[in-house]
Amino acid sequence: MTPLAKLLEAALFASARPIPSDTLLHLDAEATPAGVASALDEIREHYDNEGHGVELVAVSDGWQILTRPEYTEAIERAQLAARPQRLSGAALETLAIIAYRQPIGRLEIEDIRGVGAGAILKSLQERALVDVVGRGEGMGRPLLYGTTPLFLEHFALRHLGELPRADELTVALRPALAQAS
Amino acid sequence: MTSANVLRNPAVAATEELDGALTSGFVVELPEFSGPLDLLLTLIRDEQVDIYDIPIARIAEQFLARIHGMRIDDAAEYLEMAARLLRIKAQMLLPRHDGMEAWEDPRAELVRRLLEYQQVREVVDVLERLGDDRRNRFARAYVPMQVESSMPDDRPFAASLADLFAAVDRVLRQAARPLVHDVIPRALDVDGAMKSIREVMSLRARARWSDIVSRDAEPWQILSVLLALLEMAKSGELRIAQPKPFACMELSGDTVS
Numbered sequence: 001m002t003p004l005a006k007l008l009e010a011a012l013f014a015s016a017r018p019i020p021s022d023t024l025l026h027l028d029a030e031a032t033p034a035g036v037a038s039a040l041d042e043i044r045e046h047y048d049n050e051g052h053g054v055e056l057v058a059v060s061d062g063w064q065i066l067t068r069p070e071y072t073e074a075i076e077r078a079q080l081a082a083r084p085q086r087l088s089g090a091a092l093e094t095l096a097i098i099a100y101r102q103p104i105g106r107l108e109i110e111d112i113r114g115v116g117a118g119a120i121l122k123s124l125q126e127r128a129l130v131d132v133v134g135r136g137e138g139m140g141r142p143l144l145y146g147t148t149p150l151f152l153e154h155f156a157l158r159h160l161g162e163l164p165r166a167d168e169l170t171v172a173l174r175p176a177l178a179q180a181s
Numbered sequence: 182m183t184s185a186n187v188l189r190n191p192a193v194a195a196t197e198e199l200d201g202a203l204t205s206g207f208v209v210e211l212p213e214f215s216g217p218l219d220l221l222l223t224l225i226r227d228e229q230v231d232i233y234d235i236p237i238a239r240i241a242e243q244f245l246a247r248i249h250g251m252r253i254d255d256a257a258e259y260l261e262m263a264a265r266l267l268r269i270k271a272q273m274l275l276p277r278h279d280g281m282e283a284w285e286d287p288r289a290e291l292v293r294r295l296l297e298y299q300q301v302r303e304v305v306d307v308l309e310r311l312g313d314d315r316r317n318r319f320a321r322a323y324v325p326m327q328v329e330s331s332m333p334d335d336r337p338f339a340a341s342l343a344d345l346f347a348a349v350d351r352v353l354r355q356a357a358r359p360l361v362h363d364v365i366p367r368a369l370d371v372d373g374a375m376k377s378i379r380e381v382m383s384l385r386a387r388a389r390w391s392d393i394v395s396r397d398a399e400p401w402q403i404l405s406v407l408l409a410l411l412e413m414a415k416s417g418e419l420r421i422a423q424p425k426p427f428a429c430m431e432l433s434g435d436t437v438s
Contacts, residue, residue, distance in 0.1 A: 096304035
């Protein structure tokens with residue numbers, strides 16, 4: 001590996017959180033964005049081609065070394081690390097609505113889901129997956145919610161554009177219409 | 182404009198591989214329904230009825246049957262939906278003339294909401310898959326280095342005499358360090374103070390504290406003067422008087438009085 005690739009690998013190894021591309025660039029005064037990109041490619045190929053137990057993953061405008069899924073069970077069985085709790089269906093629904101409609105107020109979320117959202121919003125906010133991003137114009141200037149960088153990290157997304165576009169959603173009940181008409 | 186476009190595009194970019202996940206029918210097992218719309222959608226799917234032509238009477242009946250066993254705290258939103266279903270059922274029964282153009286299907290609003298909610302469920306499936314993918318990978322867990330615990334406990338203890346001395350030395354050096362200042366006992370010079378008081382009193386009949394003690398006197402000097410004054414007053418060599426409360430003490434030689 002090139003010296004820059006080794007330097008980036010060391011930095012990525014030392015960090016518990018994804019390192020933004022900017023920060024990687026500043027690790028070496030003489031590095032260029034293109035140089036960093038090719039060094040990252042080099043690390044990724046190194047891990048993939050030589051059969052490493054870890055891989056380089058692009059997450060939320062940054063890069064992170066993660067273990068490969070096939071070793072998760074063994075690691076967890078040995079209690080070296082524990083998987084985080086899964087989010088409930090209600091929490092995922094709320095997150096989905098916020099991700100697509102942000103900034104969005106509580107009432108609008110409740111209207112779509114048909115149930116109260118106060119407690120779920122609070123717990124999502126405590127987990128730093130969503131945050132208040134502003135206030136609406138309506139009555140009482142309601143709080144508006146949006147997703148956080150940690151949301152992207154939680155789902156290993158680089159940006160919100162990686163979620164399916166609205167017109168890509170199938171709306172599964174539509175075939176029934178075709179049969180009826 | 183139908184409800185299919187309720188969700189705005191999050192951004193321009195898209196990934197093709199997500200299509201597969203949408204159609205693969207990822208089964209989500211929820212302990213209970215996440216809301217009345219969820220239950221309604223499940224009923225519609227189970228009964229395999231057309232969402233655009235919901236047999237309201239049948240669905241309403243089943244909806245009521247399903248929420249029958251629910252705890253009452255959870256049921257409020259479900260009851261509201263049940264009431265809505267019954268109202269739509271009643272509206273459907275109202276007679277309408279064949280030629281009426283303006284007739285609006287009372288189910289339309291419900292269908293719009295169901296489709297909207299269905300889109301949310303689809304996104305949830307995607308999020309669930311992505312979240313599980315991420316959960317199955319561990320990042321490096323940064324643990325601050327613990328210097329103290331670097332030596333394993335289960336090894337037999339072994340130390341040379343030199344180690345022991347070094348340890349004792351270290352402990353003693355550490356023990357000495359907390360002393361911030363040394364208190365050096367300094368003998369009070371009462372005799373000297375008496376001498377200087379006598380000198381002052383020989384020059385003037387009355388004197389005050391400030392005449393005897395210089396402004397920048399150190400504590401030991403002040404204490405010496407105080408003890409000297411008390412001693413001299415006791416032996417009758419001078420008198421200490423206070424003209425009025427809180428006033429300065431006045432010293433006068435005994436010879437004057």
